[in-house]
Structure formats: structure tokens, C-alpha cells
Amino acid sequence: MFGGIGRLAVRRPWLTILAWIIAAVALGLLAPQLKATTDQADFLPSHYESVQVSRLQEKAFPQQETPAAVAVFQRSDGGKLTAADKTDLGKVVAGLQDRKLDRIKSVETNPQSVSPNGRIALASIFATVKDPYDVKVSESVKEIRTDVKELLAGTELRAGITGAAATALDSQESAGDTDAMIMQATLLLIIVLLLIIFRSPLIAILPVLIIALTFMVATGLISTAAELGGLQADSSITAILIVVLFGVGTDYILFLLFRYRELLREGHDPKPAMSEAVGRVGETIASAAGAVIVAFLALLLSSLGMLRAMGPALAISVAVTLAAALTLVPAVFSLLGRKAFWPSKSWRKQPGHGLAGRVGALTARRPGVVAAVSGGLLAVLAVGAFSFNPAFDSESSLPKDLESVRAGEDLQRGFAAGQTDPTWVLVEAENGARLKQADLDAYRQRLTAAKLGQVTPATVSPKGDVAQFGVVLREKPAGDRAIELVSGPLRDAAHQAAPDGTRALVGGTSAVLADIQHATNRDYSLVFPVAGIAIMVILGLLLRSVVAPWYLMLAVGLGFGATLGSTVWLFQDIRGEQGLLFTLPVIVYLFVVAIGTDYNILMAARLREETRRGRSPAEAVREAITRTASTVGAAAFILAGTFGVLLLAKNSMLQQMGFAVAFGILLTAFVMALLLVPAVTTLLGRRAWWPGNRNTPVGDGESHRDPSPEKPHETVNAGAGSAT
Template sequence: MFGRIGRTSVKHPWLTILAWVVAAFALVALAPALKSTTDQADFLPSHYESVQVGKVQERAFPEQDQPASIAVFWRDDNGPLTDGDKADVAKVTESLDKAGFNLVKKIETSPEAVSPNGKIALASVVASVKDPYDEKLLESVKELRKKAAPLLEGTSLKMGLTGSAADALDSQESSGDTDAMIMMATLVLIIVLLGVIFRSPLIALLPVLIIGVVFMVANGLIATAAEVFGLEADASVSAILIVVLFGVGTDYILFLLFRYREALREGQAPKQAMSDAVANVGETIASAAGAVIVAFLALLLSSLGMLRAMGPALAISVAVTLIAALTLVPAIFSLLGEKAFWPSKAWRKQPKHTLGKRIGDLTARRPGVVAGVSGGVLAVLAAGVLTFHPTFDAGSSLPDDLESVVAMEKLQSGFPAGQTDPTWVVLEKTSDGKLEQAEVEAFEKKLAASGFGEVSPGVIGAGGDVAQFAVLLKEKPSSDAAMELVSGKLRDAAHDAAPEGSRALVGGLTAVFADIQTAVNRDYSLVFPIAGLAIMVILGLLLRSVVAPWYLMLAVGLGFGAALGSTVWLFQGLQGKDGLLFTLPVIVYLFVVAIGTDYNILMVARLREEVRRGQNSADAVRHSITHSASTIGAAAIILAGTFGVLLLAKNSMLQQMGFAVAFGILLTAFVMALLLVPAVTKLIGPRAWWPGIKSDTARPAEPGPLLTEAPAGDRASV
């Protein structure tokens, strides 16, 4: 099959290229805009309590105002506010309200909005949109800060904005233009490394252009699929899509070009060399892509809409990349022929593979030692997972000098931390009739007696069947303590206090985070095992073996633990962070396990091929490592370097993400794929290929195209 695909693309190169260009421009022009949302509550299933609260509130209190941000005022000497200061607070608030900011409904304060200790005053910034992360609203917050500065001149006051919209703005600005940073770093790494490997400006630049076309096609298909199937893509999909496309795209192009160059060295004509390259390496590329696609599609089993939408989007992008690697890349390079390598002539020479030979010889001679050391290193790093502590407190990752962080600290010095995002408790009549005022007051007293925070008087909705109460928690709304309280004791107390014929529900930001945590834990126990089983099936089909997939997946699991554990050791251990990004295991799964499995597939496919060619286990290990090290190393450095750029960000959660993936990819490539897997394969011997290959003695290779070959088997050097 892969031979036919290669021959067709090489025979009709201009038609193949034209088809891709037309598809790219057609999808850009005709595909709908990709919708996105940053409201995590939109991604939770309807059976979660926080989602039910939101729906009840929309029905019973459709006109309810909720501050998108809060302006915090305090004296520059941190003393109690004087009557003159309070008058200045009212004056500044009134001036800002009259300024008329886009999507800001009103800015208001009151004499009651002063803290009990008299040091802090508040003003609410009420938005006319529900989403506090709306880009236009964030621009208004930025403008509001600028206009507030001159209004404070001549007073003893300082002011800072905090709350959802202000936090989102500061997080965005502290992260910088992450997408652009990732894109530029990726382009530089790809161009520089491909230029070093092939010593050709054409080969350095063409993959970037090819992946650009693939990006347009994939983006259009994802937007179309989202429109047709009603999917919502999280705002982070764009940045992740860039990394996935350039990561796997560069991998697959390298796989093909290394084999193509090998065929040219053997004296084949360019078109025949490319046809044979696709025929021989196509199954490896397809299997690697299949493993990644299956891993991404497993996210469809997630209970979180964020992950369910991300899975198909990333699977589509990898599928498009696979098709491009087998059609567009062969078409372009078959037209260029040997000119693709201009001006270098080094590609004609056989490299020495000095480092690869040394590693291969050591692993072949001392497989037990290599397996023990490499496996031991991964196991020690993986032990860090035992102390992994997830956190939803995005604000804790921001620099301490940001306005929203400073303002929050000031607010907490005079008010409960939950002032910015109250926890909402709704009491809903489940039987016919309306709530009695006595029932509402009795419920309020029981809720207040629980001592979880200040409880506002109950407000009955227009329909008379719903009352709501704002609970101002003592803990910061996004903190672990607040989440534990809301999901446990507070909900239990509210449920127990509900009078007969009614029900109590607890919602708000903290409840949303608590429900997301529950959903994520459920997903981890379901998605990961099913994805692992599916990848095992793909490995079994590729290797024609029922033995090798088992120890390969065990190695992958160890690599996953090592990547996550090493991040825990660094950030929780050495840096003393209270917790790590709660989505970190999913991120490591997506990039270290899914994409990193490519390197394992390359190595075991090459090992099996060497055995089929007649090599014994030791020689197969020696030759496979020698001729695969360059490709695996180059591909891993490009992908790891792309994520490593995130270490430059000021946001510690981006730093955690960058380190976990970059270090995880390097571990997968250089420790697992090049050391652990071939060493274990040597120890198991021919039994690793059962029932396909049963003997460790040399025998002729089977007729027809070779099953596959790791791309670095082209005898190329870095």
C-alpha cells in the first residue's frame, strides 16, 4: 500500500502539490471561524452541581450583576481611611463610571464597601457580558487602570484591580505572547537543526513551508468539524496545535528524508529513491501517527468538554500531517532530486556514527547493566509522582508584583478572601408552591452557623421558588483549602439544612474548580488505561508480536512517571511550590507519552527489521542504535527545545509545562528509546518477537519491501 502511495505521489508531483495548495486556500476561505471559550464551567457535564447552580441562577435571577473585577483602595501609608479618603474613593469611582468603558455596565461603590478595620474600600466593576475573559473586556480593564492613575493624583489613595478579569489580564501579559514565542522558537530550532544535519538551506526551509500548508488544512478541518459536530475548542488549542504539527511534522519528514538520502547514496535515481523510501518507511510513520491519533482520540472518553474537544482537534492535525508526509513531501523532494541537498556534497559519504556505535556496542555487550541503570534512573525520577499535588490556584503562579496580586493581598487584609468570587448557595423548591420567608431565614441561620464564612441574607427570585445566598469564604476562592471545603463540608451542610420539599446546591468559581478536579481524577483512571491498551494493539500489529508491546508500554509508563516526577522534584521539592498545574498529567500524556512513543516505535521497528534481515539479537541491537541515534536525537531536540522556550516565561505554570514536556521528551528519546528498550529487547532475545520470529539464528529476510526502518537507518549523521 505504501509503495503505491509513494509511486503515485512521485509520478504526479505537480498534481499532488496543486491539490494540497487548493485544499489549503479553500479551507482558509470557506471554513468557519474556530470558536473557543475560556469558561471552564462550559466544559463540565450537566450533572455536576456547580453547573446546575448556574442554570438555576440564569432562570431565577436573569438580571443579576456579578462583578468582573474589584477595585481595591487603600492609603499609601496603609493606615485607616479618613472621611476625606472615603470621599475620594466615591469621587474616583464616579469618574471611572462616567468614562464609559467598553463592555463595562457600571462601576459602583457604597459606604458599606469599607472593611471592618477601616483600611480597605472596594468598588465593583460590573461587566455587561457573562464571560470575564472576553478580550474586549480585558482591554477595558487595561484602559481603566490607565485612567485611574491621574484621578488618584493629589490624594492619599492607591488603587489596584483584582478579580477574574484583572487576573486574566495580568496572567496574559505576564505570559507574554506565548504563541508567538513558541512559533519563533520552533521555526529557529527546525531551520537551524535541519541545516546542521543536511547542510542545505532548501531542506532547512522546506519543512517549515510544508508544515505551514498542513497547518492551514488542519485548522480548516478542525473548525469545520467543530461547526458540524458542535464542539468547542479551548483557547489553548491554538498553541498546542502549533507544537503538535511542528513536532510530529518534523519527525515524519526526518524519517522520510533520512531513508531517501540512504537510497540516493546507494545509487538510485531520485524518483525511485523516494518511491522506495515511502514504501519502506511508510509503515513506521503510519504506526507512529496511529499511536498518537489513538492517544488523542482517547480524550473523547473524558468527562471534560475541554479535553473532549481537544482530542479530535489534535487527532485531525496528526492525520493531516501523516497524509502530507506520505504524499506532499515525496512530491516536492522528487522534483528537486539531488538539488535538495545543494550546496553540500557530504550527503554522498557514509558517516562514521561514532557515538551511536559506542552506545550500541555497550548495550549489546552489557544489556543487563544498561537496562538496570537506565530503568533505575527513570524509577527514581518517577518516585516524585507520589508527592504530586495538583493546584487550581492560577494566581499563585503569577509574579508577586503584578497589580492583581498586590490588590488581592490588600483586599484580604480587610475582607474575606472570597469577596472577589462568592460561593453561591441556591435553595430551590422541588415540590409545588413557593418558598416561605421563614424557610429561607431558617436555612440561612443553619448555613451561617456552620462557620464557613460570611453568609449574605437570602434573596428570593421573581418566581418565588428559588433563593440564593452568597458565602464569602475565608480562603482564597481558587485555593486548595477552599475547594476542599466547598466540595465537602459546605455542600454537606447545605444539603442537610435544606427544608423538606426543596434542595440546596452549591456553585460559584470554587465549586466549578472542585467539580473539575473530580472530573479530572475520573478521567485519569479511564482515559490513560484505554489509550495505553489501544497503543499496545498498534504496536502488536506493527511488530507482529504479542510480547514486545507489553514491555514497551511498561517502559512508556515509566517514562511518563519520570517526566511528571522530575517536575515534582524540581518545583515542589527544590523551589518549594505548594502544588503544580492540575492539568500537568494530561499535558505530559499528550506530548511525552503520545508523541514520544514515536521514538520507541522507530527503535523497535528497526530492531525487528535487523532480526528479519538475519542478525542475531546482539548485532540487531548494535546496528539499530548505531543507525537510529541521529534521527531520534535530532527529532527529540527539536520538540524538546520548542517546549523548553516556556522556561523563559514569568508564569511558573508555563515553566512547569515547559520543563515537564521538554525533559520528558529527552528522557523518552535518550534514556528509554536508545538505552532501556534495546537493552530489554536484547535480554528477552527472540522471544520478544513471538510468534513472528522464533529463532535467534541468522536467516534470510522475507521477500518484498521491508517492514520498516527507523529513519536514521539511512546511515546519516547529525
């Protein structure tokens, strides 16, 4: 089948290229814009308590407003605010109100906005839209910061702006243009590495252009699917798509070009060589893509909309990349023929395979030692994963010199950390009955007695059937301690103290994050096993074996643990950070497990090919490592280098993500795929391929002579399902 696809693309190259260009242009012009959301509560299922609170608030208190940002005022000398200072503060607030900025409804303060110790005063900034992450709101907050400095000139006061909108603005500016940084780093790495490997400017540039065209088609299809299917996408999907498409796309192009070059070295003409290369490596590419696609689609089982929306989008991007690798790439390079390698003539010479050959020979001679050392290294690193502590406080990862961070710390000098973002406790009467004030007063007393935070008096809805209490926690709402308090003691106390004939619900930022934590743990226990089983099935079909998929997936699990454990040790134990990005296991799953499995598939397919051609297990592993090391190494360096750029970011969570994926990909490629998997396969011998026919020479309808052991490099291209 894959040989037929290759021959069709080679025979009709211009038609194939034109079809891709038309698809990219049409989708670019006609496809809708991909919508995004940054409100994590939007991604939780409706049965979670925090979501129920949000909906009940909208119904019972439609006029309730929460500040989009908060201005924190204090004296320049840190002393108590004087009467003159308070007068100046009032003038500043009035001046801000007169500016009438876009999507800013009002700027308000009152005597209660002064802290009990008299050192801090607050002014609430209300927006005309409910989403504090709205771009226009952030732009107006930026203008307010400039205006405040002007209005405070000549006074003894200084101020800083914090709150959701201010934090979102600082996060964006702190991270810089992350998408552009990732794109530029990826392009540079791809071009430089391909130039080093092939010594041809055409081969260095063409894959970038091909993947860029694929990116246009994929994003168009994703946005169309999102529009037609009502799919929500997280705001980070664009950056992830860039890495997936360029990382996976480069992998598949390298798989194909390395095999194409092998065939040219053996004397094949360019067009037949490209057709045969697709036939030989097509099954490996399709299997690798299939493993990645099912891993991404397993995210559909997630209860978090953030992950559920990400899965289909990434699966579509990989499917498009697979189609391009099997059609567009052969069409382009069949037109160029041997000129693609100009001006280098090294493609005509058989490579020396110095280091790769020595590694292959060592693994063939001492498979037990290699398996023990490589597996032991991964196991030791994986121990750190047991200390993984998920962190939900995105503000803690921001640089400490940002205004929103400094202002938040200043606020805590006069108020509790949860002052501007209280936890909400709602009491709802059954059957729409009116609540009794005496019951509400008693309920507030019971909540106060729990000593979890300051409890505000009840606000009763116009219908009288819902009452709302604010609980101001001493801890930061997004901090570990606040999440622990809300998910356990506060919810328990609120539920147990509810008056007869009512139900109590707890919501707010801390409650949302507590529910996300619960949903994430549930998703990990379901999504990962399902994805593992699906990948095992694909491996079994590719390798025609029920044995190999088991140890391959065990190796993948060990690599996952080693990646997560290494990150824990570096950031939690060495750098002393309180926790790691709570989505880090998913990120490792997406990029290290799913994409990194490509390298295992590449190696396993080549091992199977060499074994089926009559080689002994030792000869097969030596040949497979020698032939695949350059492909695996080049692909891994490109993907790892792309994420490694994130280590330059000031945001510690971006640094965590960059290190985890970069280091994990290198572990997967150089420890697992090139050492552990070949060593274990050698130890198992031909049993690794049971019950497949292990000794039958392979072919795809054409005649291929099995090479003799004395001349292992003459016809290494033979073998269905082979890898580069």
C-alpha cells in the same frame, strides 16, 4: 501499499503539490474561525452540582450581576480611610462612570464596601456581558487603570484593579505572545538543527514550508469540523496545535529523509530512492501516527469538554501531517533530487556513527546492565509522582508584581479572600412551592454554625421557589483549602441542613474547580488505560508480536511517571511551590507519552527489521541503535527545545509545562528509546517477536538480498515496516 503511495506522489509531483496548495488556500478562505472559550464551567457535564447551580441561577435570578473586576482603594500611608478619603473615592467612581467605556455598564460603591477595619474600600465594575474574559471588557479594564491614576492625582488614595477581567488581562500581558514565541522558537530550532544535520539550506527551509502548509490545511479542517459538529475548543488549542504539527511533522519528515539519504548513498536514483523510502518507512510513520491519533481520540472519553474537544482537533492535525509525510514530502524532494542536499557532499559518504556505534556496542555486550541502569533511573525519578499536588489557582502562578495580584493581596488586608467571589448555596423547593422565610432563617443559622465562612441573608427569587445564600470564605476561592472546604464540609453541611421538601446545591468558583478536580481524576482512570490498550494493539500489528507491545508500554508508563516525578521534585520540593498545574498529567500524556511513543516505534521497528534479516539479537540491537540514534536525537531536540522556551516565561505554570515536556521528551528519546527498549529486546532475544515469523527475509514484492554480518551497512534499507 505505502510503496504505491510513494510511487504515485513521485510520478505526479506537481499535481500532488498543487492539490495541497489548493486545499490550504480554499480552507483558509472558506473555513470559519475557530471559536474558543475560557470559562471552565462550560466544559463540565450537566450532572455536576456547580453546573446545576449556574443554570438555576440564570433561571431564578436573571437580573443577578457579578462584578467583572473590582477596584481596591486604600490610603497611600496604609492608615484608616478618612471622611475626605471617602469623598475622594466617590468622586473617582463618578468620574469612571462618566467615561462610558465599551462594555462597561457601571462602576459602583457604597458604605458597605468599606472594610470593617476601615482601611480598604471597594468599587465594583460591572460589564454589559456576562463573560468577564471578554476581550473588550479586558481592554476597558486597561483603560480604567489609566483613568484611575489620573482621577486619584492630588488625593491621599491609591488603587489597584483586580477580579476576573483584570486577572485575565494581566495573565495575557504577562505571558506575552506565547503562540508567537513558540512558533518562532520552533522555526529557529527546526532550521538550525536541520542545517547542522544535512548541511543544506534547502533541507533546512523546505520542511518548515511544508509543515506551514500542513498547518493551514489542518486548522481549516478543525475549524470546519468544529462548526459543523458544534465542537468547543479551549483557548489554548492554537499553541498546542503549533507544537503538535511542527513536532510530529518534523519527526515524520526526518524519518523519511534519513532513509532516503541511506538509499542515495547505496547508489539508487533519486525518484526510485524516494519511492522505496516511503515504502520502507511508511509503515513506521503510519503506525507512529496511528498511535498518536488513538491516544488523542481517547480524550473523547473524558467528561471534561476541554479535553473532549481537544482530542479530535489534535487527531485531525496528526492525520493531516501523516498524509503530508506520505505524499507532499516525497513529491517535493523527488523534484529536487540530489540538489536538495546542495552544497554539501556529505550525503555521499557513509557516516562514522562514533558515539551511536559505541552505545550500540555497549548495549549489545551488556544488555542487563544497560536495562538495569536506564530502568532504575526512570523508576527513581517516577517516585516523585506520588507527591503530585494539583493546583487550580492560576493567579498564584502569576508574577507577584502584577497589579491584579497586588490588589488582591491588598483586598485581604480588609476583607475575607472570598469577598469578591462568594460560594453560592441555592435552596430550591420541590414542585415549585414557595419557600418559607422561617425555614430560610433557620437554614442560614445552621450554615453559619458550621463556621465555614460568613453567610449572607437569603435572596429569594421572584417566584419564591428558590433562595440564594452567599458564603464568603476566608480562603482564596481558587486555592486548595477553599476547594477542599467546598467539596467536603460545605456541601455536606448545605445538603444535610436543607429544609424538608427542598434540595440544596452549592456552586461558584470553588465548587466549579472541585467538580473539575473530580472529573479530572475520573478521566485519568479511564482515558489513560484505554489509550494504552489501543496503542498496544497498534504496536502488535506493526511488530506482528504479542510480547513486544507489553514491555514497550511498560516502558512508556515508566517514562510518564519519571517525567511527572521530575517536575514534582523540581517545582514542589526544590522551588517550594504549593502545587503543579492540574492539567500537567494530561499535557505529559499528550506530548511525552503520545508523541514520544514515535521514538519507541521507530526503534522497535528497526530492531524487528534487523532480526528478521537474520541478525543475532546482539547484532540487531547494535545496528538499530547505530542507525536510528541521529534521527531520534534530532527529532527529540527539536520538540524538547520548542517547549524548553516556555522556561523563559514569567508564569510558573508555563514554566512547569515547558520543563515537563522538554525533559520528558529527552528521557523518552535518550533513556527509553535508545537504551531501555533495545536492552530489554536483547535480553528477550527472538522471543520478543513471538509469534511472528522471525527469520524470513523481508520484502515488498521486490528482491532484496539479506546482508551478511561482515558487511552490515551495505543494504540496511531492506525490510517492511522498517525505521530510519
